[in-house]
Amino acid sequence: MPYEWIKPSGPDAPNAELHLWPYRSLLRRDFVVFISATVLLIVVPLLAVIGSPVLWGLLPFFIIAVAGIWYALQRSYKDGEILEELRIWPDRMSLDHIHPRHGTKSWEANPYWVHVKIDRKNERIVNYLTLKGANREVELGRFLSEDERASLHDDLTQRLRDLT
Incomplete structure (x- = not known):
């Protein structure tokens, strides 16, 4: 309780x-695992475009997605x-x-x-x-x-x- x-x-x-x-429901150590898994799942598709200009077009969206998840979870912890x-x-x-x-x-x-x-x-x-x-x-x-x-x-x- x-x-x-x-x-x-x-x-x-x-x-x-x-x-x-x-x-x-999400402990601090689980937070690290979740963020790491999210980054890994988003990076895997980006491996196909390494070395091409497309990577630079997709990279900002990757960063925004991870930062958004990070912010939402931190706000949840604060609340x-x-x-x-x-x-x-x-x-x-x-x-x-x-x-x-x-x-x-x-x-x-x-x-x-x-x-x-x-x-x-x-x-x-x-x-x-x-x-x-x-x-x-x-x-x-x-x-x-x-x-x-x-x-x-x-x-x-x-x-x-x-x-x-």
Whole structure:
């Protein structure tokens, strides 16, 4: 699961802490293998035109294709650095959504009044998970799969029940 509960220690440490992150299907070492295989597959047809002026006509397109794939994968990695941290104390609860390009967004409420809500019939996002408290509703685990959001809902509801 791309989330884990942490038991922090310290004088002002929360009772429970939850970290959520997006799933990574392509690891860094696999990225190198993928780019190498792509370059190899594009270079093989170019071997037939080595030494002719056609090579210079095709070479820019080869470079643009590899650079485009490289950029798209790097952007995907950057977007995958999203982190959500949910901390629960007896008297307050805070959620920090840390995005590498959009900065940090925070929310805080009293856990006694927080309502964990899941919308199983949402048209766009199945099992849409939100926290409602302090006159505001915030989304939790947008990047998780349907099953992971449902599991997180049950887990978080139980944790809040145990802590309050």
